[in-house]
Amino acid sequence: MNALAIENLSHSFGTRQVLQNVSFTVAEGRMCILLGRNGAGKTTLFSLITGLYYARTGLVRVFDMAMQANPSAALAQMGVVFQLPTLDLDLTAGENLRYHAALHGLPTKLSKARSREELSRLEVLDRIDDRTCALSGGQRRRVEIARALMHGPRLLLLDEPTTGLDVPGRRALEQHVRDLCRERGIAVLWATHFLEEVAADDDVVVLDRGRVCWAGPADRIAPELGVGSVAEAFALLTGSP
Amino acid sequence: MKVDHALRALDGILRREMLRSLRQRARLFSAMVRPLVWLAIFAAGFRSVLGLSITPPYQTYVLYEVYVVPGLAAMMLLFHAMASSLAMVYDREMGSMRLLLTAPLPRWYLLAARLLASVIVGLPLVYLFLFVARFWDVRPPIMGYVAVLPALVLSGLMLGAFGLLVSSMSTQMENFAGVMNFVIFPMFFASTALYPIWRLAEAGPVLATIAAWNPFSSAVELIRFALYLRFDMVSMLVVVACLAAFFLAAVAGYDPGRGLWSRRGGEG
Numbered sequence: 001m002n003a004l005a006i007e008n009l010s011h012s013f014g015t016r017q018v019l020q021n022v023s024f025t026v027a028e029g030r031m032c033i034l035l036g037r038n039g040a041g042k043t044t045l046f047s048l049i050t051g052l053y054y055a056r057t058g059l060v061r062v063f064d065m066a067m068q069a070n071p072s073a074a075l076a077q078m079g080v081v082f083q084l085p086t087l088d089l090d091l092t093a094g095e096n097l098r099y100h101a102a103l104h105g106l107p108t109k110l111s112k113a114r115s116r117e118e119l120s121r122l123e124v125l126d127r128i129d130d131r132t133c134a135l136s137g138g139q140r141r142r143v144e145i146a147r148a149l150m151h152g153p154r155l156l157l158l159d160e161p162t163t164g165l166d167v168p169g170r171r172a173l174e175q176h177v178r179d180l181c182r183e184r185g186i187a188v189l190w191a192t193h194f195l196e197e198v199a200a201d202d203d204v205v206v207l208d209r210g211r212v213c214w215a216g217p218a219d220r221i222a223p224e225l226g227v228g229s230v231a232e233a234f235a236l237l238t239g240s241p
Numbered sequence: 242m243k244v245d246h247a248l249r250a251l252d253g254i255l256r257r258e259m260l261r262s263l264r265q266r267a268r269l270f271s272a273m274v275r276p277l278v279w280l281a282i283f284a285a286g287f288r289s290v291l292g293l294s295i296t297p298p299y300q301t302y303v304l305y306e307v308y309v310v311p312g313l314a315a316m317m318l319l320f321h322a323m324a325s326s327l328a329m330v331y332d333r334e335m336g337s338m339r340l341l342l343t344a345p346l347p348r349w350y351l352l353a354a355r356l357l358a359s360v361i362v363g364l365p366l367v368y369l370f371l372f373v374a375r376f377w378d379v380r381p382p383i384m385g386y387v388a389v390l391p392a393l394v395l396s397g398l399m400l401g402a403f404g405l406l407v408s409s410m411s412t413q414m415e416n417f418a419g420v421m422n423f424v425i426f427p428m429f430f431a432s433t434a435l436y437p438i439w440r441l442a443e444a445g446p447v448l449a450t451i452a453a454w455n456p457f458s459s460a461v462e463l464i465r466f467a468l469y470l471r472f473d474m475v476s477m478l479v480v481v482a483c484l485a486a487f488f489l490a491a492v493a494g495y496d497p498g499r500g501l502w503s504r505r506g507g508e509g
Contacts, residue, residue, distance in 0.1 A: 050339075054497040078343075080343055082336055091257065095260060099257050102254070103345075
């Protein structure tokens with residue numbers, strides 16, 4: 001079963017067309033990298049998938065549930081890390097996680113246990129009682145990922161999660177998410193413009209100026225386009241230097 | 242929507258509002274000081290120049306302080322609602338609003354829960370003000386403090402729903418200065434909060450008509466009557482009708498298909 005299926009999705013702001021007939025799928029338990037330059041439409045796509053924007057044209061299905069018809073059921077399966085930080089800086093890391101758990105209907109006892117478990121997995125348990133305004137950028141991102149996992153989602157969406165992190169921080173975060181994908185069978189859609197975040201066994205969707213210009217396993221993109229690397233393939237597809 | 246899920250979400254939203262409110266001490270302090278400054282300075286000055294005739298719910302001549310306290314209680318609710326609305330615009334700019342709106346519950350329920358939580362958090366301060374006002378000889382009947390609770394809740398919800406509507410139409414926090422100048426201050430001053438309507442009629446019939454139609458006046462009168470164990474049916478109906486209208490418009494404003502968000506571009 002597909003964790004996420006996007007079918008002929010289009011969106012515009014006034015007369016400005018941002019997405020045009022976008023279609024792709026993310027299989028259950030797979031890591032899919034949504035690759036696109038700044039302004040390619042990745043964040044708009046995330047907003048449509050999460051129901052922040054209403055998709056007038058096309059369909060978004062999460063585990064076969066149409067987002068437009070049953071947003072609550074579809075959202076219950078999703079964990080989301082937005083491009084903009086969404087932590088409440090007045091609250092501690094633990095309080096942020098428990099707030100999210102409450103929104104997803106988790107009982108208090110379970111919420112407390114799970115917040116410790118997720119923060120421990122992401123190696124930030126020692127900051128559970130610290131206000132998030134006191135955490136570093138990398139720690140905040142980890143807390144956001146821990147929060148997105150609180151309700152046990154089967155699909156994790158991350159919109160440029162490594163933006164603003166240093167290289168070791170980026171690698172550590174990427175590794176954590178890959179471990180999650182492997183150990184828990186969570187499907188991941190990871191939007192980025194960093195080509196080095198693509199691994200050989202990932203699936204890749206290349207988005208350029210609102211259109212999908214390539215979709216498939218990462219290890220096939222370069223051979224199919226007759227180039228030597230993912231970076232060259234991306235440059236060829238998007239016309240970037 | 243499952244009831245236990247809905248209640249847990251409401252509890253979570255309420256806890257968050259309370260924690261944030263307690264940790265923003267400067268905001269708490271100024272919310273308490275503002276009406277006291279009005280009571281201690283403004284009312285003291287007006288007391289000598291503004292005569293008040295006997296108007297319901299009062300059964301005798303009253304001091305200006307006695308007249309103005311219900312209006313100042315409503316002012317606290319109004320400014321609390323606007324602060325809450327500003328916090329929603331801030332949450333939207335900072336991204337944390339996304340978390341609320343992507344929770345697996347109907348959007349109208351999430352907005353209603355946020356509205357209710359905001360009112361609940363604001364009520365203790367209003368009660369504290371009403372008790373402090375006793376030092377200025379504003380002493381309504383003890384049962385009035387109980388009777389005023391539903392009036393405060395209804396008025397708080399109406400003003401909160403109005404703030405929610407304003408937040409759904411505001412694209413950025415800077416717009417709030419305009420909202421304060423062109424909406425909130427006229428709403429407060431062109432009402433019965435500070436002067437009875439017959440006094441406004443003396444100043445000009447247009448101002449009196451505006452005050453009579455101003456829903457904030459209805460909130461003030463509902464609170465004033467309830468505090469003195471009287472019930473103002475017309476004011477209550479106006480407050481309930483405005484609450485429904487403002488809330489429905491706010492829900493439409495936050496609708497992903499119709500609201501401002503879907504017409505405005507994202508980050509990239």
